[in-house]
Amino acid sequence: MECDCRLNLAAEYSALDLKSGGVHVIEGCASVPSLRRLLLVYLALTLDLRHIAILASYFSLAQQVLLGGNSNASNLTTPSGVTASPAPEEFAVGTELVSRVVTLLFSLSDWLKILAFGAVMETLRRLFFFAKEKMTASIWITARFEEYDSSYDWMMLWLAKQPAWTRARDLDISTRSFGLQDKDGQFDNATMLPGEETDNNLSLLSSRSIAYLPAASLTCSMWYRRRYMEVTRIKTNTGRRGQMEEKLEISILTRHHRVLNELLREAKKAYMAAAESLISIYISDSNNNWSKVASRAKRDMNSIILDPGVSEVLVEDARDFLGSKAWYAARGIPFRRGYLLYGAPGSGKTSIISSIAGELGLDIYMVSLSRSGLDDSALSELISNLPEKCVALMEDIDAAFTHSLNRDAEPAGDDAAPGAPPTAPTSRLSLSGLLNALDGVAAQEGRILYATTNKYSALDPALCRPGRMDIHVEFKLASKYQARRLFTSFYLPADEDDKKEKQKEEERGSSSSDAAPAIDAGPTPTTPLHLHPLPLPPKLPRAQITELAARFADAIPERTVSMAALQGFLMTHKVRPQEAVRMAAEWVESERAARSRQLNEGREHGGEAEEVKPS
Numbered sequence: 001m002e003c004d005c006r007l008n009l010a011a012e013y014s015a016l017d018l019k020s021g022g023v024h025v026i027e028g029c030a031s032v033p034s035l036r037r038l039l040l041v042y043l044a045l046t047l048d049l050r051h052i053a054i055l056a057s058y059f060s061l062a063q064q065v066l067l068g069g070n071s072n073a074s075n076l077t078t079p080s081g082v083t084a085s086p087a088p089e090e091f092a093v094g095t096e097l098v099s100r101v102v103t104l105l106f107s108l109s110d111w112l113k114i115l116a117f118g119a120v121m122e123t124l125r126r127l128f129f130f131a132k133e134k135m136t137a138s139i140w141i142t143a144r145f146e147e148y149d150s151s152y153d154w155m156m157l158w159l160a161k162q163p164a165w166t167r168a169r170d171l172d173i174s175t176r177s178f179g180l181q182d183k184d185g186q187f188d189n190a191t192m193l194p195g196e197e198t199d200n201n202l203s204l205l206s207s208r209s210i211a212y213l214p215a216a217s218l219t220c221s222m223w224y225r226r227r228y229m230e231v232t233r234i235k236t237n238t239g240r241r242g243q244m245e246e247k248l249e250i251s252i253l254t255r256h257h258r259v260l261n262e263l264l265r266e267a268k269k270a271y272m273a274a275a276e277s278l279i280s281i282y283i284s285d286s287n288n289n290w291s292k293v294a295s296r297a298k299r300d301m302n303s304i305i306l307d308p309g310v311s312e313v314l315v316e317d318a319r320d321f322l323g324s325k326a327w328y329a330a331r332g333i334p335f336r337r338g339y340l341l342y343g344a345p346g347s348g349k350t351s352i353i354s355s356i357a358g359e360l361g362l363d364i365y366m367v368s369l370s371r372s373g374l375d376d377s378a379l380s381e382l383i384s385n386l387p388e389k390c391v392a393l394m395e396d397i398d399a400a401f402t403h404s405l406n407r408d409a410e411p412a413g414d415d416a417a418p419g420a421p422p423t424a425p426t427s428r429l430s431l432s433g434l435l436n437a438l439d440g441v442a443a444q445e446g447r448i449l450y451a452t453t454n455k456y457s458a459l460d461p462a463l464c465r466p467g468r469m470d471i472h473v474e475f476k477l478a479s480k481y482q483a484r485r486l487f488t489s490f491y492l493p494a495d496e497d498d499k500k501e502k503q504k505e506e507e508r509g510s511s512s513s514d515a516a517p518a519i520d521a522g523p524t525p526t527t528p529l530h531l532h533p534l535p536l537p538p539k540l541p542r543a544q545i546t547e548l549a550a551r552f553a554d555a556i557p558e559r560t561v562s563m564a565a566l567q568g569f570l571m572t573h574k575v576r577p578q579e580a581v582r583m584a585a586e587w588v589e590s591e592r593a594a595r596s597r598q599l600n601e602g603r604e605h606g607g608e609a610e611e612v613k614p615s
């Protein structure tokens with residue numbers, strides 16, 4: 001068979017050699033079959049079936065066109081009858097040459113062989129990759145984490161704490177906190193720059209800490225519990241105003257899901273531990289999705305001073321509700337609870353809500369009714385997308401509506417009459433939309449709703465009825481009791497601070513009485529800046545502070561100024577409690593004068609005088 005082939009090729013070679021020196025590349029009979037074989041193998045190995053078929057049909061077509069288009073060309077197909085092509089057209093010579101080479105290298109049977117061989121090779125190749133994929137899948141476990149999912153934050157925090165990255169040659173530096181900040185707004189789980197911890201520069205220390213992370217779009221490797229692991233951060237363009245979205249892909253070389261579960265548990269646990277003292281705050285974005293905007297330190301309930309028993313009732317009621325799912329289900333009552341906190345501005349409504357959320361370990365979802373573009377269906381969708389246990393907070397529930405909040409009011413916003421005075425809210429929300437969102441069929445079960453308002457009388461009774469707002473609590477201006485307790489909490493160091501201070505003083509080898517600065521003393525000049533950057537309040541005996549607090553409360557008339565205003569006043573006397581007591585009466589008078597001035601101005605301008613906020 002090979003012998004025949006050689007004979008034919010030799011004949012063809014001699015024919016070609018007659019025609020042109022250009023074919024001298026084919027040197028002798030023996031090299032042509034090897035070249036052909038080589039080409040065959042190469043094509044079969046490198047091209048897949050589809051490509052081979054295309055190539056084959058292309059060459060056959062070219063061959064037919066070339067040979068058919070030239071009357072003499074048919075002669076060229078038989079080795080014996082080869083004659084010179086009709087000179088002098090160079091094109092004809094060229095085409096003859098090409099067709100000759102094609103014919104010489106591949107006959108129809110060759111193409112069939114290529115096809116058959118290619119098909120076998122392609123099938124083998126596919127089988128190989130299929131087997132490889134199966135094998136890879138059985139020894140690798142790959143998990144993906146989306147940026148907007150909490151699990152992404154767990155994993156990123158976990159990765160940021162891995163020492164592997166501090167030694168990496170290619171890494172990303174980030175000051176992101178992955179939803180976690182400590183009390184000072186810092187991400188304390190992040191790595192400190194080498195040498196940073198010994199730096200006395202306050203501004204450097206108080207700025208955000210950094211985290212080392214695996215470089216984006218690169219696959220980095222590390223070891224997890226003696227298992228090889230690959231980490232890839234994938235950034236993709238969302239197509240929305242050039243916004244980038246990030247995904248995390250983690251592949252572990254293991255056959256067991258147990259390892260992935262262990263990793264997830266470890267990351268979640270570390271995150272939860274770091275977040276224990278924090279509450280997460282979510283708001284709705286322009287796409288009507290909930291997105292986490294911040295983490296705040298939990299506020300101690302004792303730091304919010306309300307009339308006796310109020311905070312206890314609020315927190316106990318919410319706690320009882322959370323534990324009563326079965327009770328509600330048994331009676332067919334929708335498992336929801338609503339609280340309406342109303343009254344004077346700056347009286348602690350928002351503060352107590354955030355404190356209760358912290359106490360119960362719930363995240364806060366802020367529903368901004370005046371958000372631009374929020375309409376009835378968007379609000380309904382937002383409320384139904386709340387997680388099962390959470391605090392939904394609607395601040396200034398009256399503010400979404402132009403005038404008073406009642407069923408007859410038209411939706412505000414886009415429909416405002418031309419030439420009408422501009423109104424702040426831009427929401428297209430109607431009261432019935434709000435009512436439906438609160439307790440319609442789509443309303444989320446298990447959530448606790450807190451609504452606040454300064455205009456209780458402006459609210460529609462339908463909004464305030466039990467089932468929507470089950471408990472109404474009025475927050476008034478400061479009572480004498482509150483003023484006294486606020487003063488005490490301001491100047492009496494917390495027990496823990498006391499202990500720490502005592503410990504420090506013992507270390508310094510001096511008694512606490514020696515160390516106590518004089519009353520109203522400013523900062524100790526020798527105090528290093530990085531230890532005590534602010535003046536310290538004086539340490540007065542408890543009895544003395546109690547006595548000063550009583551005098552302070554005497555000077556503050558009942559329900560005249562807000563707690564926020566009182567707090568502001570005490571802040572200006574942070575280290576001078578006695579001066580605060582001395583100045584209190586005078587300050588109250590100036591507050592009253594300022595308030596009546598504001599009221600008068602409000603009346604002159606036809607405003608709602610009773611809504612003017614006390615300073």
Ligand SMILES: Nc1ncnc2c1ncn2[C@@H]1O[C@H](COP(=O)(O)OP(=O)(O)OP(=O)(O)O)[C@@H](O)[C@H]1O
Binds near residue numbers: 304305345350563
């Ligand atoms: N009862 C209180 N006890 C301690 N601090 C208070 C109290 N009320 C207000 N404050 C302080 O005043 C500031 C404002 O309080 P907050 O925002 O909770 O008031 P609000 O009633 O929600 O006001 P607004 O109705 O204007 O939203 C906070 O810094 C808070 O610490």
